[in-house]
Amino acid sequence: MEPVEIRYLADESSDGPAILVGGLPGIGQVGKVAVDHILNELEAEKVAEIHSVYFPPQVVSRPDGTCRLVSNEVWRYRSPTSTYLFLIGDCQSVSPEGHYALAECYLDCAERYGVKRVFTLGGYGVGHLVDDPRVLSTVTHPHLRTVVEEAGGSFEPEEPGSGIIGAAGLIIALGGRRGMEGICLMGETSGYLIDPKSAAAVLRVFCRLTDLGISRDRLQGRAEDMEQALEQVREFERVRQNDELSYIG
Secondary structure, eight states, X not given: OOSEEEEEOSOOOOSXXXXXXXXXXXXXXXXXXXXXXXXXXXXXXXXXXXXXXXXXXXXXXXXXXXXXXXXXXXXXXXXXXXXXXXXXXXXOOSXXXXXXXXXHHHHHHHHHTTEEEEEEEXXXXXXXXXXXXXXXXXXXXXXXXXXXXXTTOBOOTTSSTTOOOSHHHHHHHHHHTTTOEEEEEEEEEOSSSOOHHHHHHHHHHHHHTSSOOOOOHHHHHHHHHHHHHHHHXXXXXXXXXXXXXXXXX
């Protein structure tokens, strides 16, 4: 097996410059939840499958009892004005060099389909529950900042303090070296739960930056269900803090 293998399943035609949208698994699964939701709302076609030795050494069981290698995929959707490619899948790299190698391969695929702008969607872990998540942003070209701010994205000088780790940052940065515009949108999230509320916040900003009229109703429904579960977590935290204060007193 080659370090990275891409199997193309469709022609490279596109209606003008295309847009790549990455939503791989990560903190709070924010980007994955957002892009999976988009694809559930659209009639897209799978155009590429990606396998790699940099993925975790595991397989996934199918409903019929057979198994498959973990993989990532690229799906294509043609809106009235643009062509979109959506990068989704099972995992990211397990090694630093793999992150770079895979990002370059994702961008090779993007160039093949005429991509000129790249979005990456992800989560920004803050380590605590967030009631009203901000969408922290970064861009590859200064002129994009105003556009993103007008759509609701936030730019904070010292956040994220440790930088953006993984595919969300590398894909846009390496894409910038190829002349592609890049926008990364990261929803605040606790980081220890799948977070549809944060995904909905990211999706709201993303949709304002594109011509995709994606309904967030089902995603909001998931967020409300999650909120009920989170309330139980908050109650547990309140009880624990009260117990600790009583013990100290």
